[in-house]
Amino acid sequence: MTTTQEHDAKIAKLVFASVYPHYLKKIETKGRTVTELHQVIEWLTGFDENSLQQLIDEKVNFQIFFERANLNTNAHLIKGIICGYRIEDIETPLTKQARYLDKLIDELAKGKSMDKIFRK
Structure with missing residues (x-):
């Protein structure tokens, strides 16, 4: 799936610290x-x-966040639809990585076990 350049740029510029409280609220509720x-x-x-x-x-943005990350070797096993996009079809690496994180947090909020989230 091809995302637009504008969409990819928007994700790259998002400040992780501004999104983190939303992640926290989602899982705590x-x-x-x-x-x-x-x-x-x-x-x-x-x-x-x-x-x-x-x-x-x-206050790093997602681009810097994922540039500094050591992505798990099993991250490619994260599949499914998040935010209207099928993760395995996303072609832009940064957008795919951000959607990996979104999907894992969504699975956590939905009550999946940590073993399943960690693709064990």
């Missing part, structure tokens, strides 16, 4: 914890809690 959220983010990106806080404090 469904009974999940901030610890679980951090585990999911760390699984995908390699960022531990301290690294994540530093990125939030720096």
Whole structure:
């Protein structure tokens, strides 16, 4: 699936710190914890809690966030539809990575077990 240049640029410019509270609210309203959220983010990106806080404090955008990430080797196993896009068909790497994160957080909020989220 080809996304538009405008769509991809919009994702690249999004500041992670501005989206993080929405992730947190989404999972907490469904009974999940901030610890679980951090585990999911760390699984995908390699960022531990301290690294994540530093990125939030720096107010990095998604482009920098994913440039600094060490994407999990099993990230390609994340499939499905999120935000109207089929993840496995997205051609732009940054947009795909952002949708990976969205999908994992969505699965967490929907009550999936951590083993399933981590593609074990």
